[in-house]
Amino acid sequence: MGIYGAINAAISGLRSQSYALENISGNIANSQTTGYKRLDTSFSDLVASGGTDQTTQIAGTVISNSRATNDIRGDLQRSDIDTHMAVNGDGYFVVQEKIGEQDGRPIFSGTNVYTRRGDFTVDKDGYLVNGAGYYLFGNPIDETTGNVSGTVPELIQITNDFMGARQTTEIEYRANLPTYPITAQSDATVPDSELLDSTITAGNDILAADKTAFLRSSVAGEAITIYDENGSPVNVQVRWAKSQNADASVPQNAQWEMYYLTDADAAGPDPVWKHAGQFEFDGSGALVSPTGGNVTLSNLTVDGNNVGDVLFSFGSDGLTQYADPNGAAKVKTLSQDGYASGEQTGVKIGGGGRIVATYNNGQTRDLYEIPIASFAADARLERLDGGAFAQTTDSGEPLYSATGTIKGNTLEASNTDIADEFSKLIITQQAYSANTRIVTSGDEMLQEALNMVR
Template sequence: MMRSLFTAVSGLKNHQTRMDVIGNNIANVNTTGYKSSRVTFADTLSQTLSGASSSNGNVGGVDAKQVGLGMSVSSIDTNFTHGSASSTGNNTDLAIDTDDGLFVVKNGDNTYYTRNGDFTLDDDGSLVMNGSGLHVQGWNATDGSVNPSGNTQNLKIDMNSTMQPKPTSTVTSSGNLSADDTAETIKNIKLTLANGTTQTVSSTDTTTAYKIGDNYTYTDSSGASQTSAISGITLTLSDGTNSTTSSGVYGSSYTLGGSTYPSYATTATVYDSLGTAHSIPVSFQRTSGTGDTWLASVAPGTYGTLTIPSGVTQTMTFDGSTGKLTSGGSMTVGMTVPYPNGATQNQQISIDFSNLTQYSGENNASATGDGYAAGFYKDMSIGQDGVITISYTNGQKQTGGQIAIATFNNPAGLEKEGGSLYSQSNNSGTARVGTFTAQGVTVTPGALEMSNVDISNEFSDMIVTQRGFQANSKIITVSDEMLQTLINMKQS
């Protein structure tokens, strides 16, 4: 009878432990990255009243007679299945999408692991765990390159960083030159001058070239000689249409009769070695009638602070049946950039035409350079692979670092340290630290992992635990009544 009392006490005590675990789970139902726990029970040593005997020729075997002495907590297991991701919109928040994987954080020489991806940048740009200030571990980039084979470091973003400009070396022209265009010659030139007057070029002048910005000398109505800069040019073409330019976009010289007017022109933005942007014109003109030969040109002239000392041309030939370019795929342009300090930068730029086509339809050729201006830190973001990308004001992006991830043979064996932190234990195995890709881990940026506590399951376990506790308390009550009956028998 005394055994039943102690047995019931063990049941009360251990069901209370189970209730403690359930209570902790429910308390952490909204804790970021929390992993629920469960309690399993096992019976304890049994008292053997008589041992088992085997069968013989006369009688069969007899089982042992044993009385159990109660129960104990067999294990308290951590459930490491991942929780749902909750979007936050914060570009430093991360939610791990897989069951495996923990972020690595440090406090001095002490290393911890966590599923809580609530990270932020502190005052000096260090990536830290929000609320605790523990440093997130990974590999910092050098000149946009990360070496994940080395030791992990405290991740830090240089918010005062700059990206040096890249001078343009190649301009890529793509799009279509209309197969429907025809080559047109110039029949008439009318000049608009800076002094507000207009002058029509003599029909007999077929050799003088005219260009935006050049000075033009003429005789006014009184017979006096006047000089003024050309601010606009109106061209009457051989098909009777007029075309006016006032920006120097074509940048070429025009003469009567023999000058073929560009069918189409576009501009390319190029950058010098100090990151200043310049626009240079690229013109395209059919060389004769409706043939398959075009002349690409960049005319000499001054465009802003940039000077092209010598114009260049390139003859391009297309296949008339397929519209594909067959020859004349590139040309090189030299430009001179005078800087305010008197220095001059000479720069060679290659223009690639290999992506141009000659199909029926409109002209839509474009020209895009590969350079960019100097850039200053603007923002940062973290990708699904844990790579930190820094955005600069010049529109360029560069790798700023990479977050490390740790996996364990037995993550349930990690010891909880509070604050959503875990530490390595003898039964967790040694941490394998590497990149997200190498560890097979992905994350959802701009989100946090929710607790994996299942409320309905916890409430069900709570009812079962409560009933188990009540049943064990009843054993104590009944055992007490039986003992009281024995005492009453003696007293009577």
Template sequence: MGIFGALQSAVSGLKAQSHAMENISGNIANSQTIGYKRIDTSFVDMIPDAPVKQQIAGAVSSYSRSMNTLRGDIQNADTETYMALNGNGFFVTEKGDGSGGTFYTRRGDFDIDRNGYLVNGAGYRLTGLGMSNGVVTGSVAEAVKIDNSFLPAKRSTTINYQLNLPQSPKTASYVSTTPGSELLKPWSYSGDVQGSPVAPKVIGPAAGAPTTIPAYGYGNIVDGTALASTILGDNNTVTVTIGANPPFNLVFDTDGTVGGANVDATGDIATTLANMQAAIQASPGGAGAVVGIKDGRVFVQLGAASTDSLTLGSAPAGLLGLASATTPVTAGNVTSANMPADLLFTTNGQQLEITVGSVTRKYLIDTKGTLTAGSGVVKVDGTGSLKEMLDVIQADLRANGGAGASGATVSWDATNDLVVDFPGNYRSDVTIAGSAANTVGLNQTVTASTGTLSTVSAANAELFVKESISGGGITVYSQTGEPVNVQMRWAKVSDDAGIATWSLFYASDSAPGSANAWTKMADYTFDQGVLSGIAGGSGVTVSGTERLNIANLSINGRSFGSITVDHGLKGMTQFADNSGMATTTQLKQDGYGAGEFISVGISDEGQVIASYTNGETRAVAQIITASFSNPNALKRGDGGAYTATTESGEAIINQSGEGIVGSSTEASNTDISEEFTKLIVTQQAYSANTKIVTAADEMLQEALNMIR
């Protein structure tokens, strides 16, 4: 071969480098083409058959090598329908004219054409699987077409509602120093309250209560166990005048020589006073008289039914301190202030128990001033007037009887009845017991009752808002898409020993003068902060502690049909919250009004998402992708489109949308600097091949010149 072989090898080199130059040129030209995959050039040496000792370098051949598996940079795009593939695979497309055929591309600059199809910049339509209600319904890939018609309205059927209620709601009526001020007071809602609100009032008709008060007088403080001779002298005299009866003298015998004495005073003072009582009782007008020691003092009193006056004198003057006595009180003039307590409670040491709700107060009535109260018992001084004694009991109840007794009154009324009243206490039952209660007819139980509220009229709406806290609001929709705002409020109605009850109301009619401004949905019972039961209001059915159904939600006269309020398994709680407000963790509903199509975008799951003016979105198609066993063996077509070949293998379809990135495009994988480097090398190689041709030509010329 020789020179001719060298010449042919140089020509093959020129052809190969020209091929490489063509690919470099195409790569550089498409460096800004979306999704473009560059083509590299590979060279193969062509060796003719020859003995080993005579082998030659041979010629060269070139072929194109696709770089389809090399991903270009992913760039953000302003168009929501643009997309890129972060990984292997291709979008599955068809021709834009609908002429058929399946083409694969990495070019993702898809936009909506006039017919509603997603078409990329090269004119290929994107294909995918149809979807309905978020579920893939298609089984065969079809061109994705966007329907820009209105989205019909959907009626609200469920409200998902979860929140935490504070242990102590800070309503507008709440006062931190007033127990129970945070609770709803149904009895205050005139015209709305149901049932019979009861504030316990116990009235004891005291059988045998005195209608008159006899005259009585107090003397000196004495020790009943001391000898009478320590304060009395023999023949000392006390002169007693009872009413219009003649005066009579009580003469004390202290040494046992009676003489003219009529009262034995040889023993202790208590015995002497008993002898003195017997002498007075034996005198005219003295029947039923009492002489003894009361509150440590000498005490003289005429019989309980007596209305006679009492005059006391003594010789020497001041003997026993009995210098004066009270004026008797006639019928109709008896009051608790002028009635000695022991005229009503005639037996010393009687007990009284008053229980208000869960708080019990125990009292020991001491009418002699000689008793000592045990643990947990309050001793009440009964040596004075009945009013003084009742005032002590009243003060203790108010201070220590709990919230239900904070306004308690204990009094003796004009009809001679003992009255224990608990105004404003509609929550705590009252029980009065004990021997003292039996004496005055107070031994009974009165059950308190708050009444209930099913609706609140407009007249009481302001009061209701003050005694409740906001539970949030949400817009629901009718069948025609009419919106209505559902406002909710929570009112705490009871709280006893860790068991709390709340009522949920919704604003049902905002018209002035409405009889149903607020309507109760249900009552919720919490045990130690955990929801333990729900009782539905009128027209409301309950399913466990998870949901309730309102048969017909009516607001401002418009019916919105059946609505389910779903709280979930543990969506309702009642734990302490310093804010005193309800904390909503979920409040949403499933309805919406009609919406106009505004845009379409691509989700991270590779779904085509249509957006509407009502805020709703709908997945209309699931984009599919295709991968190949040998993607570099795909046949290239115009516009970055590829078709499958025998060498590439059949397409493997992926319906998961994995790797699809919305609002993005994939740049060309051409590296300009690398292409320029290859350009220089190719140019030099081409030039070197031309030198071979020139040299071979010169050698041939020399060979021809040899025969001239």
């Protein structure tokens, strides 16, 4: 029984080492496969009969099993393709397989599977498909709120729709006005020469007849392009003029008038520059009026193009009056919230795992948020072709609370280590050879036993 048992054990060893060799071979073959998870081999002994006394037991045979490494991440590598992505940490992309087409439209399996392979690109129908042919699922983003509009992932399809124009409603303006403005008419030897020309009444619009005097007694406040409801650009030019403070009881205060160019070609009674607001500063240069530092320009109109009501937002400390050696208005912030319509120029993976569309008007729009699924028992998932996994009874249901995060312009490499696999290959080869020696030795011993009766 001992010799036959030894041969039987050696045969099980040959079988198990062959099993290990097959796993090693597959791992090496997939060393460059995106998102591949190697299969290691576990060996378990089968104890031969011999009772409860270990002194009478002998070493038994061996069986081999594959051991999953789904929870071992491969190296993250930089990619130049904007739709490539990788899961950094725990979790899987939710995907489905295309099984055919009907009337030119793709048909999908209807069953979610899961993968770490993130080499997704946009196909001709606008779907995101990875190199193994699996199509990505995500949660759509509500354009108005910017929040996810559903909890059940749906097939991602990107359309090339235009982005509509947005009318400007607010201009953010932060600047410092000089204590002493240097204008074309200012003269340090002439009192009040830095103020708005005396022929112009502070607070009124500037008519064509007063245009030259106004420009000589005011300083530029820069210009910005805003947009009307159709997305047409409107150039708003701002000028500032220091005026005589009407409050003689508070001589330390300084008063400024703000204007915007409404019609450069105006003549007669029509205004060239529209009065936009009056601002008052205290002796320390802080704004005291208007309270809150904001003014609304009703029906802002430039060259006949009406933009509607526009809020000029300065903030409580965004407009100051400090000494400036150049005597000019120094604008620190000048921005607005409108934009023209735009054509989609591409998609990319943004922060938080969101698919972001980019447009030629400089704007972006979040389209989908990519969910990450996790499982209580990753090693119990069923392996499918193309680096995908299917849930099983043992793996549990997918949970959308994975701790991993999505990184754009990144791919996860195979977690196969070539050096480690070659080391295992050497050990496997030696173990296989040793088992063949057992078979040979057992055969020779049986031959000797048979020869005894001859």
